[in-house]
Amino acid sequence: MSVLGNAISALAVLLGVLLGGWLAVRNQERQWRRDHERQWRDIRLSTYNEFVSAYRQYVAFALEPAARISAVPHPRLPNELMPFFDEAGRPYKERLESAWIAARLVFESHETANAGLQVVTAARQVAAARAIHGAQDVPSELFAQLWTAQYTFVASARRELGLRVLPRFDGVE
Incomplete structure (x- = not known):
């Protein structure tokens, strides 16, 4: 009986070790997933902030009385114009374009991508x-x-980031 008892004890210890190891691995995977999701949330938040800042500065520059902008018909979209900035405005255009591409890299949903566009x-x-x-x-x-597009983008980005969507503010931007 002592051999059988020793075998059962050894089996119980082995099962305990296996179960403990499995739980440890499972907890590490869960922690890794949480850290990964948190990291991507931070990356998205930073990228979306950069995008919003870039387009707001682009519009602010375009509204400067001294800004020199020209426009030509869009080659693929009828009834739409393409703006061109002089050398003073080129950094604003380049910043918006690079922020837009960066945002496209991290969009999680089609809704947010469409709103950004x-x-x-x-x-x-x-x-x-x-x-x-x-x-x-x-x-x-x-x-x-522009303000409608901005609200739609912010609302969609907040949903992606797991934040509550705030009601639309209809005041002056």
Whole structure:
């Protein structure tokens, strides 16, 4: 009986070691996943912040009275203009384009990607309109489109980041 008892004790110890090892590995995997998700959340937040900053500076530059912008018809999109900046505005355009590409690398959902594209398109249309109109005469509907696109992007990004979506603020931006 003592041999059988020793075998059962050894088997119980072996099962305990296996179960403990399995639980440790499982906890490490879970911790790794949480850390990985947290890291990607931080990367997205930083990238989205850079994108928002870049397009806001792009629009601010486009509205400067001294900004020199020209616009030509878009080669693929009818009834849409493409803005071109002088050397003073080129850094704003380049920053927006690089921030847009960086955001495209980290978008988690099609909804956020589409919302980001709407922001870029609306910002470009404000700049193109500025090429035709004075700084104070850009059509207000273009700003309404930009603010709607901005709200949609922020709401979608907040959902991606696991944050509650705030109600739309209809005040002046």
